[in-house]
Amino acid sequence: MRQYKIKILASTLIIFFIAHMKGAAQVADTLSNVTLSQPKPLNITDIKDITKDGFNFWQDKFSGHFAGIDFGFNTFLNKNYSGYANEVGDFMENDILRSNSLMLNIIQQSIGLQHNRNTIGLVTGLGLQLQSFRLSQNTTIEKTYSGRIIPKTLFFEDNQKSKLSTAFLVIPLLAEFQVPVKNYANRMYASIGFYGGFWLNSHTKIKYRSEKKEKLKTPNDFSLKKFKHGIMARMGYRWVNVYFMYDLNPVFKDNLGPDLNTFSIGFTFIRF
Numbered sequence: 001m002r003q004y005k006i007k008i009l010a011s012t013l014i015i016f017f018i019a020h021m022k023g024a025a026q027v028a029d030t031l032s033n034v035t036l037s038q039p040k041p042l043n044i045t046d047i048k049d050i051t052k053d054g055f056n057f058w059q060d061k062f063s064g065h066f067a068g069i070d071f072g073f074n075t076f077l078n079k080n081y082s083g084y085a086n087e088v089g090d091f092m093e094n095d096i097l098r099s100n101s102l103m104l105n106i107i108q109q110s111i112g113l114q115h116n117r118n119t120i121g122l123v124t125g126l127g128l129q130l131q132s133f134r135l136s137q138n139t140t141i142e143k144t145y146s147g148r149i150i151p152k153t154l155f156f157e158d159n160q161k162s163k164l165s166t167a168f169l170v171i172p173l174l175a176e177f178q179v180p181v182k183n184y185a186n187r188m189y190a191s192i193g194f195y196g197g198f199w200l201n202s203h204t205k206i207k208y209r210s211e212k213k214e215k216l217k218t219p220n221d222f223s224l225k226k227f228k229h230g231i232m233a234r235m236g237y238r239w240v241n242v243y244f245m246y247d248l249n250p251v252f253k254d255n256l257g258p259d260l261n262t263f264s265i266g267f268t269f270i271r272f
Helices: 002-037 047-051
Strands: 068-080 100-112 120-135 139-143 149-153 158-181 183-209 213-219 227-237 240-247 259-271
Touching: 068 120, 068 240, 100 259, 120 139, 120 183, 139 158, 139 183, 158 227, 227 259
Parallel strands: none
Antiparallel strands: 068 100, 068 259, 100 120, 120 158, 139 149, 158 183, 183 213, 183 227, 227 240, 240 259
């Protein structure tokens, strides 16, 4: 009888233990289901909201300096009149301060050369170069039947002005280097390279006064080279931007005019 009671007590304890473990497992499963079905929302912050004016340094593109409007002054260098008589003189002598250049740089393409920086690159584009050379007040030039350029002296009553004007389409290829100053946006830059120019138009103009102001305009190619090439350099910081251009080939075709090279220097007063 005593052994029978012990067996009943042991069986009851085992049943109670199994029931307790089963209940604990059900509670754990319930809590797990509640946790998975109702996750705590995450607080996600956009990095742009913190940096505001920030940027992705690895995706910031290189931007060069060419597009805009340039204004400068022209003169002739390396003058050689060996093919002319001594009495002809320096008939292409020009007044630098009244010999102006206007560059309309309307197209620009920048090409970055670095993988994860944007301070070195190539710059190309398309510009229209309008140049004028103020000559001696009584002197202009004309083209003979053989194509040779000779001086021509004109005498009107007073206030004469004589100039030669040219128009070229210019395509540069420049290597540009930039250095941030104080902050990332403000940069000092310098670029140097070559350019090619294609002749579009040229003419001479004489302004004089007879009874009223008159103009004598003569369109002609004046044996100018239809293609020119040279060296261009540009540099600046913020609103101060300067440039210079030097033609490596002479102004006139071989043996048809004096041996001259054009030099221009100026500044950029509008940037695109």
